[in-house]
Structure formats: structure tokens, C-alpha cells
Amino acid sequence: MATRQISDVQSTDFEHALRALHAARLRPEVRLTEVPAPTRLAPHAVAMTADIVDPSDDEDIATGRFVLLHDPDEPEPWGSAWRVVTFSRAELEAEVAGDPMLGAVGWSWLTDALEAHDITPVNLAGTVTHVVSESFADLEAREPDVEMEIRASWSPTDSSVGHHLEAWVDMLGTVGGLPPLPSGVVALPGRRR
Template sequence: MATREISDAQSPDFAHALRSLHESRLRPEVRLTEVPAPSRLAPHAVAMTADIVDASDGEDLATGRFVLLHDPSEPEPWGGAWRVVTFARAELEPEVAGDPMLSAVGWSWLTDALQAHGITPGNLAGTVTRVVSESFADLEEREPDVEMEIRASWTPADSAVGVHLQAWVDMLGTVGGLPPLPAGVTALPGRRR
């Protein structure tokens, strides 16, 4: 991840949060990039995009955005001074298009990843959307395209937010079809672009 200059001058808590994000150990299949953050949602914000890349052919398996907001005034809807806002998207196999449990399974991928990292999120909220595009007429021989989108937000307890990024990236990997790492196994650091 491109590293922004971290300064304690503006907000020591936010500077700690940035360090926590930058020190996160992520799977080698993850390409993480810092992008401009929304400027009107909170006094302090950082945003990153992540792509899960297939090591064999370089194909993007899933993509998403992770935004960390910090407002020391603790907005009432957040229930704290921090808010994580996420988005994840991936194409799925056509045979899952009609599965009535698909949205519930997608949500469980997020909650399971948070739980696996010991996170009890405050004020957790979100949606899972599946989009099925079917072709007709001259295109009717095409398989349906199935996409899943998971949008979620929650309130971390403090500025140690690197673990929240790790959990979200693990969920993004699951959405993209990566097998989970066995318990107790840490991915070796890969080259991040």
C-alpha cells in the first residue's frame, strides 16, 4: 500500500490508526492501494481499494473498497469515534444464480471473518446484493452473469484497526473464491503493488 505520511500533529489517534493499517499482514494475492478518501463524512478519513488477484493468470477475482472514518465527536449513529465502511464485489458461478441462501451466505462470510479475527463490531449494518444478468435473442447462448456485492459498515472499539482491514480482506478473498488459510497459518508477505 502506498504509505501516506503519518503525523501525530493533527490527531494522534488517527495517526495510530494509519500505522495499524499500514502494518497489517495481508495475503499475497491482495493488491491494496490507497485512494482519495471522502472528505465530508468525517474530519479524518483514509480509503483503500483492494483487488484479489489470481496468482496463476493475474485475473481479478474480487474487488472492493475499505474506508476508515474518524470523528472524535462520536456521531450518534456510529456509536463511537470510528467507522469502517466497506464494499466488496465478485463474479460468481452461474449455477448459484437461483440459490435463495446466497445473500445469507455472503453476509456470513463477513461475520465469520470478523469473528475469526476476534472482532465484535459495534453497530454492524449492511446489505448483500446479487445481480443476475441473463442474455436473450442473439446472445441467448451466453451463460448468465452473476455478481455479488456486499456493503457493510461497523464501529471499531479503538484505533487498532489493522485487524479490521485483515478481516475484511479475508472476506474479500472468500468472495473471490480463495481457500481460507488454515488456522494458525500466516501468509508470507507478498509484494504489494
């Protein structure tokens, strides 16, 4: 009987987390879609993809994946029963191709977004990868293609995780080149497909 009650509490915690994610207030340029979650990383998981759409031409300017894992046994590396795992990708302007600080700037976009949402992440970890593709010979007139990928994970301390999704989507918008919302302005709920 006691095991059932603990299980019910854990299930209720995850249901609360799902409600918090669905209640997140996102920019109108965001298309958020729930997708199959990984099944081997934790007893409970939910995954979403997000595309930031350029309002002028409906083209994707950034894309990513947000996964929330819940393991009531609190795996030691997590430091919590919760873990957020994210991936973000966007093409950048060719002018930044040679910037030696590009990786640090990409990481600061994430940490700034977390801070703006009053999130102090537990066990924050990640990488920033930037790839520059240069063209030669008959293609040398092309500008370099620059792509940035930010992979990050951190541990929320409880099931109130909606603001974690909001922070990550804000960072994804920054990577995609959207201007920040003015201070005090709250995004209206956008289309969710």
C-alpha cells in the first residue's frame, strides 16, 4: 500500500510538470509540438520540438528539442528528480564566422535566458558547436555558412517547469535572431501545432 501511495505522488508530480509545460507562455513566433520522448533515460519523460518561425516569410529560423525527464530516485549526476535536456540549432550571419568568442556568446544566450526567468540551474552542463562552411573554386562567391548548435542540460528542483521551457524558447529565439521582447511585455500565447 505504501508503495502505491509513493507511486501516486510521483505520477501526480509528473502530471503537474506536464500542466506547467502546457501553460508556458511562449512568443507567437514559436511552433511547439510534442514528440515521442526517450524511454530509457527515466521512468517519466516528455519531449517537444520547437521551431522559431520568421513572421515575414513563415520560414524556420531556429529549431530545437526540449526534453523533461523525471526519475523519483534522483540520479546522482542530476542532483534532483528532474532533468531538462535541450538541443538548439540555427544558421547565423556570415559576419560572425571568424569570431573567436562565438561559443562563449552562444552559451551566454542560454545563461542569460535562465537568469531572466529567475532560474538557478542545478548541475548545468553543455556544449556550443559552431560550424563554418566555406566555398571554393567555382563556388567561391558564396558567403560562408555558419551554423550554431547549443546542447545543454540542467536540473529543475521541482515540478514547476513551465518557466524552464519559456527560458529555453527565449534562448532559441535569440539564436534565431529574434529581437528580445521589451521589458515588461509578456508574449501572447502563440499557435501550437
